[in-house]
Amino acid sequence: MRDLVAVQDALRDAHPPGWRWTPGSLVAGCFAAPARGHAGPGAAGQPVWAGAAAYRGRRCVGRAARPARAGAGYAFGLLALRFGAVLQAVVAALPERPDVLLVDATGLDHPRRTGLARHLGAVLDVPTVGVTHRTLLARGDWPPDQRGATAPLWLDGELVGHWVRTRSGRRPVAAHAAWRTDAETAARVVLATAGHRTPAPLREARRLARQARAAAASAGYGATRYR
Template sequence: MVWPTTVAELIEAQRALAVANPEPWRPGPLTVGGCFVCFPRGHTGIGAAGDPAWAAAVLLADGRRVGRYVVRATARGPYQAGLLALREGPLLEAAVRGLPRLPDVLLVNATGRDHPRRAGLAIHLGAELGVPTVGVTHRPLLATGEWPEPRAGAASPLFLEGELVGYWLRPRAAKRPIVVHPGWRVDPETALDVVRRCCARWRTPEPLRLARRAARTARARSG
């Protein structure tokens, strides 16, 4: 499958993904990946096609990093809410495919069913790669729900038009919660379990934290 290059093509693809019914994934022993893309320091606004970008992916097994890959490329479009795949999708796919192997599950800095057409980038990227995915963001896109209790590991549901589309999760006591989004082939409860496993030390799940650091380090070294 080729990434859409226009808004109309992306919307059509998102609508197809929203009604897809792939076999649910169930975790066993995990290799967990994370991917992240960053743009030039001080970058503000919606950006534009051609913006420099650094995309990184890491692979962890038993908590140890066993793979990392960074690619420098350019964005294919500006940021538009609900259309993030146009800007970041091909960059993240290239970074993940550069790993020594595909992960059992991939953490993505993007939404899943919390999306106007129920198919955010976390779902789209998983479908392109053929890999189960979980989205992790700092806040919901459209969904609503009360914050969880202030204890570590507490979670509370997020709903969009009556549908459970994710969870607030508080990885560390008294710290701001993050949002966990079920992605490709992953249900909300499984997504929550995966992210809890990856938040032993930090608020940001370790695979995403390491991917973010790798992307930003590459940006700094490029000057």
């Protein structure tokens, strides 16, 4: 745990070159689905299924899914211990390296400004954007109920992301600045890839992870028998 905090502190002070969204970029998403039936924060060694999907425009051009084990239980601000290695491996299994990666985690919205989305991007050397349904520490009012509307998310006076209304009549999602992306770029990538409320690459990654988990359960390798 102390090692991870030290890494997060070092990454907080890192200032890599910024990345800007351009149409035609290869956008991937990754998602980790823990085994069902576990209460509380979980623990190291529990089964996890990870999915990743890469899109160019509206077309999915690469998919990957794999079983793994959680590196730790959940602890506030230390999600990389639980899912970092799992997500790193499934993204590496994609047939092509993405230009930008969407992660179900925060980036600068973190006590040390190094949420899992930012940390994973640094490890993979890929620009990243965090996409979550809630913020971790950041605060900001929701945008108007109109697709494309955004509203800033602030943490201690720093702009760390935007609420993004990807569909009218639905809750906005939080687009987090992470590795080599700022808040404006994060919002732009989320809007450009969101056919539904959740951006397509992340939505497909989530489906793949849950599908793999369901297949394992059907085969008799559930939470208690997974090896």
